[in-house]
Amino acid sequence: xxxxxxxxxxxxxxxxxxxxxxxxxxxxxxxxxxxxxxxxxxxxxxxxxxxxxxxxxxxxxxxxxxxxxxxxxxxxxxxxxxxxxxxxxxxxxxxxxxxxxxxxxxxxxxxxxxxxxxxxxxxxxxxxxxxxxxxxxxxxxxxxxxxxxxxxxxxxxxxxxxxxxxxxxxxxxxxxxxxxxxxxxxxxxxxxxxxxxxxxxxxxxxxxxxxxxxxxxxxxxxxxxxxxxxxxxxxxxxxxxxxxxxxxxxxxxxxxxxxxxxxxxxxxxxxxxxxxxxxxxxxxxxxxxxxxxxxxxxxxxxx
Amino acid sequence: xxxxxxxxxxxxxxxxxxxxxxxxxxxxxxxxxxxxxxxxxxxxxxxxxxxxxxxxxxxxxxxxxxxxxxxxxxxxxxxxxxxxxxxxxxxxxxxxxxxxxxxxxxxxxxxxxxxxxxxxxxxxxxxxxxxxxxxxxxxxxxxxxxxxxxxxxxxxxxxxxxxxxxxxxxxxxxxxxxxxxxxxxxxxxxxxxxxxxxxxxxxxxxxxxxxxxxxxxxxxxxxxxxxxxxxxxxxxxxxxxxxxxxxxxxxxxxxxxxxxxxxxxxx
Numbered sequence: 159x160x161x162x163x164x165x166x167x168x169x170x171x172x173x174x175x176x177x178x179x180x181x182x183x184x185x186x187x188x189x190x191x192x193x194x195x196x197x198x199x200x201x202x203x204x205x206x207x208x209x210x211x212x213x214x215x216x217x218x219x220x221x222x223x224x225x226x227x228x229x230x231x232x233x234x235x236x237x238x239x240x241x242x243x244x245x246x247x248x249x250x251x252x253x254x255x256x257x258x259x260x261x262x263x264x265x266x267x268x269x270x271x272x273x274x275x276x277x278x279x280x281x282x283x284x285x286x287x288x289x290x291x292x293x294x295x296x297x298x299x300x301x302x303x304x305x306x307x308x309x310x311x312x313x314x315x316x317x318x319x320x321x322x323x324x325x326x327x328x329x330x331x332x333x334x335x336x337x338x339x340x341x342x343x344x345x346x347x348x349x350x351x352x353x354x355x356x357x358x359x360x361x362x363x364x365x366x367x368x369x370x371x372x373x374x375x376x377x378x379x380x381x382x383x384x385x386x387x388x389x390x391x392x393x394x395x396x397x398x399x400x401x402x403x404x405x406x407x408x409x410x411x412x413x414x415x416x417x418x419x420x421x422x423x424x425x426x427x428x429x430x431x432x433x434x435x436x437x438x439x440x441x442x443x444x445x446x447x448x449x450x451x452x453x454x455x456x457x458x459x460x461x
Numbered sequence: 462x463x464x465x466x467x468x469x470x471x472x473x474x475x476x477x478x479x480x481x482x483x484x485x486x487x488x489x490x491x492x493x494x495x496x497x498x499x500x501x502x503x504x505x506x507x508x509x510x511x512x513x514x515x516x517x518x519x520x521x522x523x524x525x526x527x528x529x530x531x532x533x534x535x536x537x538x539x540x541x542x543x544x545x546x547x548x549x550x551x552x553x554x555x556x557x558x559x560x561x562x563x564x565x566x567x568x569x570x571x572x573x574x575x576x577x578x579x580x581x582x583x584x585x586x587x588x589x590x591x592x593x594x595x596x597x598x599x600x601x602x603x604x605x606x607x608x609x610x611x612x613x614x615x616x617x618x619x620x621x622x623x624x625x626x627x628x629x630x631x632x633x634x635x636x637x638x639x640x641x642x643x644x645x646x647x648x649x650x651x652x653x654x655x656x657x658x659x660x661x662x663x664x665x666x667x668x669x670x671x672x673x674x675x676x677x678x679x680x681x682x683x684x685x686x687x688x689x690x691x692x693x694x695x696x697x698x699x700x701x702x703x704x705x706x707x708x709x710x711x712x713x714x715x716x717x718x719x720x721x722x723x724x725x726x727x728x
Contacts (some may be wrong), residue, residue: 200565206583291696402669
């Protein structure tokens with residue numbers, strides 16, 4: 159496989175990078191393993207989910223699965239997922255932007271920045287199950303803060319019910335990984351702000367407010383909105399933390415899908431789980447598509 | 462420090478910065494402290510390391526840690542073997558395909574793992590039929606999951622070197638494509654490869670969704686299971702895995718920085 163390519167290129171690589179039909183064919187061979195692998199373990203499962211959404215138990219075409227998504231518990235789960243993702247994206251974006259700023263004005267090679275960026279990477283991308291346990295240790299029934307408040311102030315954190323294991327708890331724990339993700343995606347945007355712009359505003363007599371209102375803010379707005387979308391998609395896709403925290407019931411879509419995979423399936427609804435998956439892909443896909451658009455718009459300023 | 466060079470509103474800014482760092486610092490460090498506190502609770506208010514020694518006393522947990530470590534290494538290797546030759550070759554010979562490969566590698570970002578696992582369940586029925594039901598078969602799925610992270614890291618590495626000139630020089634001196642790949646490309650982008658591997662290791666060690674829903678006992682699956690009967694040990698392992706991932710990424714920050722400096726010098 160390698161030898162013919164060798165003779166074909168023979169030192170004139172720049173002049174004709176693999177023209178001729180035979181050479182092109184051989185050049186493509188090198189990419190085949192990658193394409194075959196991705197086709198098998200990424201595209202095939204994806205197609206299986208997407209196609210399954212439009213099939214009934216016998217494999218015939220149907221729109222019933224998708225129609226089911228628009229009512230009852232499934233619609234509620236989608237609405238709850240959207241609410242959870244939107245709220246935590248907003249909280250994450252605002253606090254994450256503030257933290258990014260606090261880090262960005264410090265030394266670029268400083269210890270604070272290294273620690274924050276590495277810590278943010280861990281919590282945002284690799285948290286999962288440990289985050290659920292972090293909050294159980296903090297504000298679970300026997301958690302550190304729960305005990306402290308009860309013993310020292312007589313305050314019962316769970317007076318209003320087991321909220322940590324419901325939507326309010328998920329909101330809190332999700333914010334814990336949304337803020338770090340914001341730091342990761344927004345810090346580069348803040349780094350893109352030139353100190354000269356600030357100096358120009360200063361020398362023309364502008365205040366801090368003038369700078370952020372007329373220069374920094376407008377430039378960062380597309381990046382901020384883009385990050386907001388990315389955070390939304392991130393929360394919407396998240397599963398591990400919620401699964402470890404909520405073992406009873408399925409308030410959000412990923413946990414509904416868990417129900418279908420672990421056997422709580424009614425006859426004739428085998429493909430409803432796939433339809434839920436399709437719904438998730440559509441929501442995440444739209445958010446990520448808009449994110450890519452905004453990202454491109456912002457890239458102008460980073461040149 | 463920064464305040465010295467920037468005159469306008471420097472005191473106000475330092476105060477705002479301090480408040481932000483303090484509030485968010487407490488928000489993020491409190492749960493970590495609580496994990497340390499919870500996992501060292503003993504009988505009657507005393508401190509005890511029983512939960513921590515419980516990690517090594519639980520054979521299922523130790524087994525699952527070994528499985529996860531093997532998975533991390535295997536997935537990183539599969540990722541490197543898949544990506545490095547393909548990405549190098551595409552830059553040299555098939556630039557037309559660059560968009561497609563980039564799209565495929567970033568695709569897992571848009572398809573949540575919980576959705577992917579729905580489609581993988583039937584696929585794994587076949588995988589386990591042919592290859593046995595070892596948890597190490599998860600390597601196939603994990604090599605896909607790490608693609609977006611690994612692609613970005615390796616792409617940055619390849620962008621930082623003059624690949625075409627290096628390859629042409631080596632080819633001109635009679636090197637085979639295999640030699641170009643292993644002895645020219647790999648050593649020149651080694652920091653990017655280390656970065657991609659560390660990210661993959663961290664991701665695989667923390668993965669829960671696919672392992673748990675395909676019923677394989679990996680570290681996170683065991684931690685979750687154990688939490689139902691012995692929260693102390695689960696919390697100890699959780700803290701340990703967060704700290705371990707932190708150390709990996711902290712080391713990565715030095716590697717990444719060095720690479721960017723070299724790139725600037727070369728550019």
